[in-house]
Amino acid sequence: MTHTFTIAIDGPAGAGKGTLARRLADHYRLNLLDTGLTYRAVAHKLLQLGLPLDNVSAAETAARQVDLSKLDRAVLSAHAVGEAASKVAVIPTVRRILVEKQRDFAKTPPGAVLDGRDIGTVVCPDADIKLYVTASAEVRARRRLAEILADIERRDERDMGRADSPLKPAVDAHLLDTSEMAIEAAFLAAMAIIDDVLAKRSGA
Template structure:
């Protein structure tokens, strides 16, 4: 059975630099589904606030900005800047902003063929009834090294201990927040990529999705 005969939503959660984004894009391409990196929606909210000269600590303003986002026009290359990510992680704890973006993300998931959404609360909050869920993780040290290699590979400069500290700080903020904390859904398939390459993770995920589609 193929994905074009039923509407399916694939939820992929996990901490930063675990590989969930790469896996999600590969799954979306393979099954012909739309893909949304929900982390970019928070980054886009912050980028819009900055561009308009608006405060980053006003929840009402941030939520109104979030409600006007065009999710079909998120530029990963622009939104991946480190400073935007840091600011986004602070805005992401605002309940009104989360409510606005979760609603937008749910609407995205309703696209006719289906969708792959990746983030930190897809399987638990955004799409708790998703067709299949994955939780992609890896040790903080491995994730920091991946981020370091990505930055230096693109010609940038980075400090590995600083990146590791940032990842551990973000993990703590994501897992300890009161609203929609980062955690695996009870019915999610765990993919630990600490010693697993993306190709192996992708093939494992394909087998699980295909098996679910056969039922």
């Protein structure tokens, strides 16, 4: 039997384990698996089918159908999918199905780098190398904020640059910049604009 080499990377969100896993997989020419995407794939399938996230049999079926070699990070990284995945991930049978798939992935030559929350403890307790990657909560929050900022900028660029119905203010739109406003202040500012227009109309 050909020995495969497994690197297990665990740690909290924003610690940098995903980026580190990608770099290590490239360097050592190993397969790469972000195990969090497997749960997101199940959630995405249920959302696509319009099924309840607590439908155990449907979630189990979706888990069995997940192809670990075809996980689309761009699609599965959506916030709504992440929220749904956290609900799917608590189903014990779904976890068992996906863990088996993750173990099979790790055993595929020449080996793999897997990152997640339970790789070294549950998925691959016999991994050749186990790394627990962490960082302070403040640093992780700053990194996550930078990721969110980059995502917002990409989305704005797409929305404003599309040929069909691009995002732009109407010529007669009132600009409301909420950069320095809490929601209550934004509400009051919007109300002031609306009340001013209504007053002018009633006085006309």
